[in-house]
Amino acid sequence: MGEKRVYLNPLSARTPLNRALAPFFPRYRSLLQLEAYPEHLRGPLRNIVMSTDSKILFLRNLKCACTSVSQLLYYYSEGAFYQRSIHRATRGVYLARYHWEKIEPVYTAHSGFLFTLTRDPEARAWSGFTNFFVDDKNIARHNHTRPMRDHGYDPARGDSYNFDVFLDYVAHTLEIDPLQTSAHFRPQVYNIAYGDIDYDYIGKVETLSADLRTIFARAGADGFPPEDLLEQRFNRSEAPRAPLTPAQQRRVREIFARDYEAFGYA
Known part of the structure; x- marks a missing residue:
């Protein structure tokens, strides 16, 4: 890696x-x-x-x-x-x-x-992923395009596959330095x-x-x-949230363990 x-x-x-x-x-x-x-x-x-x-x-x-x-x-x-x-x-x-x-x-x-x-870490992780790599709307998305490709990102392989890539990318960045990880992706405690x-x-x-x-x-x-x-909402994702696989749910819990503990998400 x-x-x-x-x-x-x-x-x-x-x-x-x-x-x-x-x-x-x-x-x-x-x-x-x-x-x-x-x-x-x-x-x-x-x-x-x-x-x-x-x-x-x-x-x-x-x-x-x-x-x-x-x-x-x-x-x-x-x-x-x-x-x-x-x-x-x-x-x-x-x-x-x-x-x-x-x-x-x-x-x-x-x-x-x-x-x-x-926010619930699963929903927030999916929101960050779709905002940058599915809806392609975030102004800073260009910073992460090539690094995500290095980790295996491939639009042709669908959102579930690419969400796994996204989790790998976030985990890799956090291993280097949580404070330098994008605030859209890193744990909320930071x-x-x-x-x-x-x-x-x-x-x-x-x-x-x-x-x-x-x-x-x-x-x-x-x-x-x-x-x-x-009831007014702004900047909602256009992509429907796909159900996470059990493996993805476990990975989210590992990466965002501090958020689950600090904010009482089950």
């Missing part, structure tokens, strides 16, 4: 290019500001979304209703959904990738309500820095509507979101 390529995310953003662009672009400035934190916190903190009234902070756990909940936070401020990619929004919400200087005081003082979401970040609430995608009512009520926005907004 050692000769097969994997794509690894860089651990540091302190590159000459980022330093040169930081004075002119908030994205690069935020990256450098986050370098003050330990490596295992930089990725999670970069995924915080904050409401414009600074009352609610949502830490995006990738492939766990991130787009839908971020859109709700935008609606909370603007009274409408964002018409383009919410993860690039420059108004209506504060994204840590652009506005860490606004989010950091709220985060460090714990003056806003901080929450995140988790994505939310479980045990190192003090959350007010950790909800579940499986109980999303009920959890969102609790979250907004506890954050001081009782009554939001209204019923019709609770």
Whole structure:
């Protein structure tokens, strides 16, 4: 397996290019500001979304209703959904990738309500696989195309075969470094820095509507979101979820054992 390529995310953003662009672009400035934190916190903190009234902070756990909940936070401020990619929004919400200087005081003082979401590892693994390699929709998919081929990916052999390849690829990347493994693929305990970040609430995608009512009520926005907004979903996969084989189920449990233990999935 050692000769097969994997794509690894860089651990540091302190590159000459980022330093040169930081004075002119908030994205690069935020990256450098986050370098003050330990490596295992930089990725999670970069995924915080904050409401414009600074009352609610949502830490995006990738492939766990991130787009839908971020859109709700935008609606909370603007009274409408964002018409383009919410993860690039420059108004209506504060994204840590652009506005860490606004989010950091709220985060460090714990003056806003901080929450995140988790998801059943089987469903999340399948979602990551289909988003990148079946629907072919993720903006970062090109980083993983050749490495997945090295591991045996072949569109002609069908989704079940290629999901096995995907699990091999994820396991291989995790063996090298979990922190450099794509946040779309790695265990959720890394994505939310479980045990190192003090959350007010950790909800579940499986109980999303009920959890969102609790979250907004506890954050001081009782009554939001209204019923019709609770059912809105964004960025859903177009591929139906195939039943996993017993061998695939066992493999998912092995790779994501820490998620099963930390978040109580059976």
